[in-house]
Structure formats: C-alpha cells, structure tokens
Amino acid sequence: MSAMFDLLKKIYPLRLAPVSEDTDKAAEILCGVLPFQIHEYASGLEHNGWTVPQKWKAVRAEIKKNGKTIYDGMKHPLGVIGYSTSFTGKVSLDELKKHLFYHPVFPEALVYHCDYYYKPWRRDWGMSIPHQLYKELDRGEYEVILETVAEPGTMKVLDYFLEGETKETILFNAHDCHAGQANDDVSGIVVTVEIMKRLAQRKKRKYSYRAIIAPEHLGTVFYLANLPEKVVKTFRGGMFLEMLGHQNRFALQKSFTGESLIDKAAKVYLTRNFSDIHEADFRKVVGNDETVWEAPGFEIPFISLSRAHPMYPEYHSSLDDERIIFEDKLEEAAQTVLGMLDILETDTTLKRHFKGLVALSNPKYDLYISTADPSIRPTVAEDQKKWNYLMDCLCRYFDEKTTLLDIAIKHEIDYAKLYQYVKKYEEKGLVSFVEKG
Ligand SMILES: [Zn+2]
Incomplete structure (x- = not known):
C-alpha cells in the first residue's frame, strides 16, 4: 500500500x-x-x-421510540451535526424532523453539515440520519438523548x-x-x-x-x-x-x-x-x-x-x-x-552572447531541428510546425525579460522539451540562464 x-x-x-x-x-x-x-x-x-470555535465532541446521540433505540448517531462521525448543542427530551415527529438532516440522493448515506462551525451565534441541536430511516419515521412521540461537550480549546x-x-x-x-x-x-x-x-x-x-x-x-x-x-x-x-x-x-x-x-x-x-x-x-x-x-x-x-x-x-x-x-x-x-x-x-530569462542570425544547422552549433521536406512528405505534423516557427523567433527572446514559460505558452510547446533545447544554446555559449534570487 x-x-x-x-x-x-x-x-x-x-x-x-x-x-x-x-x-x-x-x-x-x-x-x-x-x-x-x-x-x-x-x-x-x-x-x-x-x-x-470551542473544542467540541459528541458523547451520546440516540433517538428512541417506545423505549427502543431507533437510531444511534455515534456509529458514524457524521451522525451528529458538528457543534450541535445537547438536547434531552421528548419531541413530536414534526419537532424532531426540524433537527434531522439527510442526503437528498443516497438513501443510506449521512450528509455532512458544517454551518455551525462558522456561526457560533446559531445554537441548535441536530443529527444526520439516512433518508430511508427519515422516511420511515411515523407519527408519535420520540425521545432524544443527545449529549455534546463544548469547552475552551x-x-x-x-x-x-x-x-x-x-x-x-x-x-x-x-x-x-x-x-x-x-x-x-x-x-x-x-x-x-x-x-x-x-x-x-x-x-x-x-x-x-x-x-x-x-x-x-x-x-x-x-x-x-x-x-x-x-x-x-x-x-x-x-x-x-x-x-x-x-x-x-x-x-x-x-x-x-x-x-x-x-x-x-x-x-x-x-x-x-x-x-x-x-x-x-x-x-x-x-x-x-x-x-x-x-x-x-x-x-x-x-x-x-x-x-x-x-x-x-x-x-x-x-x-x-x-x-x-x-x-x-x-x-x-x-x-x-x-x-x-x-x-x-x-523557469528563467535568458541573456544573449551573440549578434545577428546564427546558422543553427552548422555542426558547430547543431541546433537545427530538421522538419520533413514538404516536397517529399506534404503533411508536416502540427507540433513540428510549431518547433519550426519557434526556431525563427527564439533568439529574439534572449532579452533578459522573456521567460521560458512565456515562450512555452506563446508557442504552445512542451516546457520540458523547450528547456532541454535552450539548454543546448547555453552549452554552445550562445546564452546564459539568468539565475535570480
Ligand atoms: Zn467540503
């Protein structure tokens, strides 16, 4: 693992x-x-x-009917709404429902509710229960035993x-x-x-x-x-x-x-x-x-x-x-x-150490990326066209202002490949990388 x-x-x-x-x-x-x-x-x-907020925890969370526990909110960390207050007492179905939250889509899931984290002025009690259980609740009186502890922390x-x-x-x-x-x-x-x-x-x-x-x-x-x-x-x-x-x-x-x-x-x-x-x-x-x-x-x-x-x-x-x-x-x-x-x-800017057009294909530099001869292969890959065009423009970017990232964005080419390519210019002494900091 x-x-x-x-x-x-x-x-x-x-x-x-x-x-x-x-x-x-x-x-x-x-x-x-x-x-x-x-x-x-x-x-x-x-x-x-x-x-x-206060340091908060739930310690007991039961809903009972006719003395029988129908829901235990301690079984999952979402069973009690975060920062819920304590409440113990008997309530009607309508009153109980005001304090119950359920997931609108999954009948068996508990929904997450975090509103009270941010609104300490809203003090109320609440529990999260599965929607299927919520739908099964029928008329009558319910007993709620909800104990939570909030203390300074x-x-x-x-x-x-x-x-x-x-x-x-x-x-x-x-x-x-x-x-x-x-x-x-x-x-x-x-x-x-x-x-x-x-x-x-x-x-x-x-x-x-x-x-x-x-x-x-x-x-x-x-x-x-x-x-x-x-x-x-x-x-x-x-x-x-x-x-x-x-x-x-x-x-x-x-x-x-x-x-x-x-x-x-x-x-x-x-x-x-x-x-x-x-x-x-x-x-x-x-x-x-x-x-x-x-x-x-x-x-x-x-x-x-x-x-x-x-x-x-x-x-x-x-x-x-x-x-x-x-x-x-x-x-x-x-x-x-x-x-x-x-x-x-x-990412860096580049400082130029030459003037004028450089013959990139001269073996002395070996910086020309050969593209397919259009007379032999009429379709040139899109990426190859981009690199060909880049070679026309690149040396103008050795101005100590334009960054490699700017070039990669403008020419829609891979940054890592561009970095490796410009590194070769550095090795030939044509540019230096401007280290900042
Ligand atoms: Zn979230």
Whole structure:
C-alpha cells in the first residue's frame, strides 16, 4: 500500500472538526510523518467577525421510540451535526424532523453539515440520519438523548516550511475539519505531505515551500492575521489541493487574476500532459481557502487543483470513504504538482552572447531541428510546425525579460522539451540562464 493511502486510512475515519480531540490526534499523526510546526489559536479569539470555535465532541446521540433505540448517531462521525448543542427530551415527529438532516440522493448515506462551525451565534441541536430511516419515521412521540461537550480549546494550524535558495515561497493548503470523509479533504492532506517529503529530498530548490494543513477558512484566517508582514511578503503564490483521490480528470481553478506565475505553470503542465482537463475561473470549480489567501491586503495568487468537476456524487456524505480513493490517482496528483513545480524551479530569462542570425544547422552549433521536406512528405505534423516557427523567433527572446514559460505558452510547446533545447544554446555559449534570487 502506498504511504499516501496508508496515511489517508489513518486520518479520515476520525471525528474531525475545527477544534476537537480527533483533530488533535490527526495533527499528532501528521507530525509523525513530517516535522510540522503547530500554531495554536484559543477558542473565542475573534478576527474580522470570525471566531475560533470551542473544542467540541459528541458523547451520546440516540433517538428512541417506545423505549427502543431507533437510531444511534455515534456509529458514524457524521451522525451528529458538528457543534450541535445537547438536547434531552421528548419531541413530536414534526419537532424532531426540524433537527434531522439527510442526503437528498443516497438513501443510506449521512450528509455532512458544517454551518455551525462558522456561526457560533446559531445554537441548535441536530443529527444526520439516512433518508430511508427519515422516511420511515411515523407519527408519535420520540425521545432524544443527545449529549455534546463544548469547552475552551485551541485550534491548530500545521505549518511545514522547507527552505530554498530564495525566500520566495510557494504555498500548499489543505483542510482537516471534515469528519469521516476521505476525498474532501484527507486526499489533499496526504498529497501535500507526499509533495513536501519529495521536495525535502531534492538537493536544489530555488523556491522555499510551505504546507499549511488547517481547518477550512478558520485556520488560514487566524494564521494569516497573526503572521509578520515580512513573512507574508515572501509568499509568491499557492495552490489548494483537494478531492484528488477519485477517478476523474483534473480541474484547475485559476487564481483571482488568473495571470500569476503559478497559474501559468499549472496550465502549461496540465494542458501538455493531459488531453482532458477542466479549467475555470476563481471560485468557479470549488470553494476553499483561496478567498482567505486572496483577500484584500494579502492578495496571494491562489489556484486550486482538484478533480471536482463534475462534482463526485459521494461529496459531503458518509460515502466519501476509502472505497472511492484510488492509489494511482493520489500518485498522479503528487507527480502532477511536482511537474508544475519543476517548471517554476527552472523557469528563467535568458541573456544573449551573440549578434545577428546564427546558422543553427552548422555542426558547430547543431541546433537545427530538421522538419520533413514538404516536397517529399506534404503533411508536416502540427507540433513540428510549431518547433519550426519557434526556431525563427527564439533568439529574439534572449532579452533578459522573456521567460521560458512565456515562450512555452506563446508557442504552445512542451516546457520540458523547450528547456532541454535552450539548454543546448547555453552549452554552445550562445546564452546564459539568468539565475535570480
Ligand atoms: Zn467540503
């Protein structure tokens, strides 16, 4: 079994919430895999109208009729609505139904409900039950015994920093607050951890990298609000990683401007390596913490990589478990992100050391990519045409301004091939790569 899948199986069954015993347990497990630094924010802290929630857990959740337990909400982490208050008493069917939530499509599934995480001013009790059971409830009196505990605690934000040659930092973010769900977003957590492990093994890193694992919105709001301005200034961009384990194509969600370096690298890598991807503007695929990173005053370009289009049917339900997760999909996601990072790591401008037109086909240079003679073979492959045209233009880009990524986008050619090709110009002494930092 892959390390990613193994880690996923340990974390997703936990009773995760913004602040809970099990979320602390998840933090412990993750710290055993990567030496995360943990930032703590006390329950009750406020910022811009957001409040750090209490440490919460459910201890008993039964619905009884005629003395017989018809539902035990403790059997699955989604059985009790997160941050539900306690309630014990007798209720009518109509009253009971006001506090029950069910999945609209799957009769046997439990639906995920997280509204109370963010609205501490809305205090109510609630349980999630299978729709088939909901439909079978008949008239009469029900007894509810729902015991939950809310007490002061601390919200944990996990932060792993990997220093590179420059302080300019690329961020990764995934959330750890969805109880009992694997793809949303323990898949994003394990892919993030794997990427950081592999980056840590690299001998050379131009960029610094930082992984933030935290409760959705709340974690990043308080993390950023408490971060020194000089650290924030090093953030070049980031990506939210989510829903990466199921069978579907990749969905790339652009940053707010859609024009950042990280947008370009992601798009170039994905479009060259996958024939079918979904691409959409900021917040048009799936909503996560990109609104926090991109918020005014921070404006950190934040893309999202997921497989969330179309949305998988098990989303926000108890059916989002390990059965829908594929190890090869997690691996593909990790490799894809690392492929995007390879572009960022090698992207550069070029300094020219010659003047005038160079005879590329002279064996002294051997830089001419021969295309088929149209008189012999009238059809020239599309890609070959692009490379032929590139040879006409390339030397003008050795201007210390145009980047390799800009060239790959403009000429719709593979970045890695372009890099190798320009490397030959460097070997012949025609250009030098402008190292920054
Ligand atoms: Zn979610």
